[in-house]
Amino acid sequence: MTDASAAAPVAVVMGSDSDYPVMSAAVEVLAELGVATEVRVVSAHRTPEDMIAFGLGARDAGFSVIIAGAGGAAHLPGMLASTTTLPVIGVPVALRHLDGLDSLLSIVQMPKGVPVATVAVDNARNAGLLAARILSLGDAALAERLEAFRLAMAEASRAATDRLPGPPAV
Ligand code: RP5
Numbered sequence: 458m459t460d461a462s463a464a465a466p467v468a469v470v471m472g473s474d475s476d477y478p479v480m481s482a483a484v485e486v487l488a489e490l491g492v493a494t495e496v497r498v499v500s501a502h503r504t505p506e507d508m509i510a511f512g513l514g515a516r517d518a519g520f521s522v523i524i525a526g527a528g529g530a531a532h533l534p535g536m537l538a539s540t541t542t543l544p545v546i547g548v549p550v551a552l553r554h555l556d557g558l559d560s561l562l563s564i565v566q567m568p569k570g571v572p573v574a575t576v577a578v579d580n581a582r583n584a585g586l587l588a589a590r591i592l593s594l595g596d597a598a599l600a601e602r603l604e605a606f607r608l609a610m611a612e613a614s615r616a617a618t619d620r621l622p623g624p625p626a627v
Pocket residue numbers: 471472473474475476500502526527528529530531550552
């Protein structure tokens with residue numbers, strides 16, 4: 458799936474199409490913020506040559522940030538980070554076993570020199586928001602949209618008090 462209308466600044470890649478139900482949250486929040494994405498499956502294990510080619514070419518392809526999600530032996534984010542100097546945000550995808558702890562540790566425990574900014578298990582929405590924050594460093598309009606997003610979230614949080622059930626009568 459590709460947004461071919463403009464060079465997308467964010468690549469959202471994942472090890473398998475089975476990751477998409479989690480990874481779609483990154484695509485959605487970036488769309489809410491007016492940021493185009495290019496989405497593709499690139500597997501560190503099933504298509505390693507494609508993964509390396511993608512990482513090596515990512516900057517020249519016009520991407521500014523890569524969001525990479527994978528589950529289990531989740532090597533994709535780290536391997537991409539080893540092939541590019543673009544910022545890579547890793548999303549640990551929880552699989553049926555081990556509750557995503559395997560994915561989390563596979564992504565977060567990178568060696569010195571090869572950083573991956575890792576979000577919480579299955580929290581692709583935060584990966585999208587972090588990518589937007591990085592892009593906003595050079596995009597004042599996006600920074601304004603992020604601020605509006607932050608204020609709306611605060612308002613929604615305050616309004617949540619009104620939805621709490623009252624205390625029982627004493
Ligand atoms: C990982 O293996 C993928 O990122 C996915 O989370 C996991 C399982 O992939 P499938 O067997 O569902 O294709 O590489």
